[in-house]
Amino acid sequence: MKYETVIGLEIHCELKTKTKIFCGCETGFGAEHNTHVCPVCLGLPGVLPTVNKRVVEFAIKAGLATNCEINQYCKFDRKNYYYPDLPKNWQTSQYDLPIAEHGWVDIDVEGEKKRIRLTRIHMEEDAGKLVHSGTNIKDSASSNVDYNRTGVPLLEIVSEPDMSSALEARTYMEKIKAIMEYIDVSNCRMEEGNLRADVNVSLRPAGSTELGTRTEMKNINSFKSLEDAINYEIERQTEVLEDGGEIIQETRTWDPERGITLSMRSKENAHDYRYMPEPDLPPIVTSPETIEKFRSELPELPDARRARLEKDFGLSDYDAGIITSSRAMAEYYDAVVATGADAKLAANWMMGDLLKNLNAEAIDISKSPVEAERLGEMIRLIEKGTISSKIGKKVFAEMWTCPDAPAKIVEDKGLVQITDTGAIEAIVDQVIADNPKPVEQYKAGKKKAIGALVGQVMKQSKGKANPQMVNELLAKKLDS
Amino acid sequence: MRLYEKPAHVLHDMLAQKEITAAELTRDVLARLDETEGQVQAYLTVTRESALAQAEAVDKKIASGEEISFLEGIPGAIKDNICTKGTKTTCASKILEHFVPPYDATVMEKLRAQQPVILGKVNMDEFAMGGSTENSAYHPTHNPWALERVPGGSSGGSAAAVAAGSAIWALGSDTGGSIRQPASFCGVVGLKPTYGRVSRYGLVAYASSLDQIGPLARDVTDAAHLLNIIAGHDEMDSTSSTAPVPDYAQALTEDVKGLKIGLPKEYFTEGMDGDVEKTVRAAISKYKDMGAEILEISLPHTAYAISTYYLIAPAEAATNLERYDGVSYGERVDGEDLVQMMTNTRTQLFGEEVRRRIMIGNYALSAGYYDAYYLKALKVRTLVQQDYTEAFKQVDVIMAPTAPTPAFRLGEMMADPLQLYLQDVCTVPLNLAGLPGLSVPCGYSSKGLPIGLQIIGKALDEATILRAAYAYEQTQSFHNDMARIGGND
């Protein structure tokens, strides 16, 4: 039987507030363990939560940027379960009245547009971290708990099960990441756990509308793991079904080292979260005026920016898509163009040498050794004719390891284009004299033969001769 | 007459006029504590040395001619569910036997700004669950008026200390009557303010939407002054009211002419003790003499308040008490793995009533029962609130007994939890509605046991119930009676 895959994502996105969601402790990553804690986030007897205003603002922005409806009345609820990284043994979250619902984002997968629906976005607190002495949680005789992360604000962004491949899931998550970066509510540093996903995967006979039994993989924190885990799970479930087996609804953990998912063997039926309204936090009421104010303040989002780049600069849909796929990339592009560099050339250089080098060395564009300003200056040198595009590649390579200005590199390395007619004419004359065969062919009407002569001139000038001038001079001499 | 017998406002004047020193006063109250504590057992922790040091600091201030605030140098006691930085806060539970909070409750910060003398932490029903203080994991407290009887609860230690003279004043907390009922049983004044009037930050939560801190005092004047100190908005408590705080002591006048008093027929119930009814009605007739207007009213959903309360409070408690798991603070009972450790800790270190309420609460919240019990209770809560809203269109205050009986005997109610729950019929409805209520001594039963008159006000209208109580207090002298330890029954 042929199966189709159904995937839904719950993305947890840490917000970039200064303080935690319910107390004034700092949120910063990497602090000494158990130093960003206070009576409130430690859940000591007698404490009460207070809502960080910025968390609500960020949540509303995120909802609007993903085409959600903002609930004018929302409240917090207690989600009860026992775990040592959760000091109160409940997570303050939102249950039946989340801040935002019924949104969507569009994704592009291999040229096809697809709309992924968002069920809801809600605000909640992050949990602490368990540190294990053994190789994994089950082998450890004990665990140590660090509560620094307890209470860091999270948005949980829940999709409908609208994705049907690992690539779609990845593209969707990249889109969510881009949007969160554009509206500046999260650092989205996946390596720091700012953005993680719980992934639900199920299979069903192709064409069926009923959902199959799903498994859930929690806390996937890289795009590669997301794709690998989904692909593994599709393969595993297919095998189980083809062997006549049944999928067990369970939580599985992704082991990136071994490239497999493993059953957590948790007692799913023990998870009765007993949600109840949080009596310590009054509800949040947002007026339509406030919602509209937030809407009007939203920055340009990826889709709009992409359309603008296509329209204003004539970029291809593909290029514009890549350039706007992250805030850092789009900002880099803007900075290149701001130097006065040609918009299309800027796109070409980014899509070409820049991305090739960044990918090869796995460097984020925000840390590119060739900064946007320098790339812009270099492109302008090409536009002015100071160097050729070909020399540009050499200059770019130099810039990758040397912090000097492109103009200085060009000068130091003697890469300035020869535009002195006399100097070029001397080489042209020599080349005509040394290459009678192509000269004859040209004169016999085979105009293409001029290419070989141009190549010779460029070679002898070590690439520095202005190619346009070489062409003109050769043609003039041969035609005369 | 010894110093411990006087109310705070009298002692304040004596201190201000240098008739006595704070050290003398503190030593006298500590001496009284030593005389009575063997029988009354109101305290869980006595902070004798710091109390004397606090008194001496106040004396230095007075000697140097500085003015003193109302509570300065006057010894009082704090219910052991209010967090005190550096002093054990156990909630009368084994699970917090050695818990020392690293922070002060907001009421403690407000109190400390006044430099009172803090004598220690007083007994209560474990986690404030109960109406007799018999659910303390450490020891029961005895009613100073009749040692074989309970002081009421859950703030039984607070009421007993003030009644016995081992504290001049005390703070308690009231979730379903836990200030008013012990005040009634022990013959002192107890005030439960409007929900949100006093910050709950640092009050160990029992039922968050019902809990409220309030004073227990010798008389209405002291209660008003204490409320002045602890009331007000707190940014650490999102449910605390931003309404301005009037000067409650200024509101104490004898004028109740034209005051409209409602008597809810549902509060004068069948199970009510004859002495209680007679005494409370006699007190109410005094108001008539003073020119108040008495109207019979109806609060038709009163009969459902007990059910509502005993679903909402345990449900909130079940989640509030999840944090006591042996992980990061409190006591731990080992187990072979985490789940066993948590389960052993909670099973062995929570008392029976606490475990029962956690079970009821989780039952009401669990899948399949949520709508029938918890959600239903939240809806009936709305109806109970609406009863009061309607009633307060006609009247200024509502009066009723605080408790249907005087103090009962130790052990009398332990066998049947439901019977004990039904005792709360006159006190829980206003917690559900968030309203303020006060119990003022209004006489004695034939056996000489104190009886309290309960005065219920509109939201944030503590001033009117204090005024009404004060006016009544001026007509008699019950508030001047100190318990003769063990004298009655």
Added chain:
Amino acid sequence: MKVTKEDIANVAVLSRLSVSEAEADKYMGQMDKILTYMDNLSQLDTESVKPTTYALPMQNVFREDVVRESLDREAALANAPLREDGYFKVPKVLEG
């Protein structure tokens, strides 16, 4: 009986309490009596009544995003039953 042994067992797990056989019977009896009494609520038609979660109507109470001092680690760990190298230490976790 409204409350079954199964209910008691289930609620005990949710409560992280262990209930012995003998206790289970006692709990069942007591809870049954209490819940039977509470059935008086079903006499009321609450179809169109809104639930009340908060004692008094309040809304939009926020804190500004301004850092406040945290506890120092020693104070944070002072009440820990067991600690190790600045961490709270717990027994092994069998379930995820």
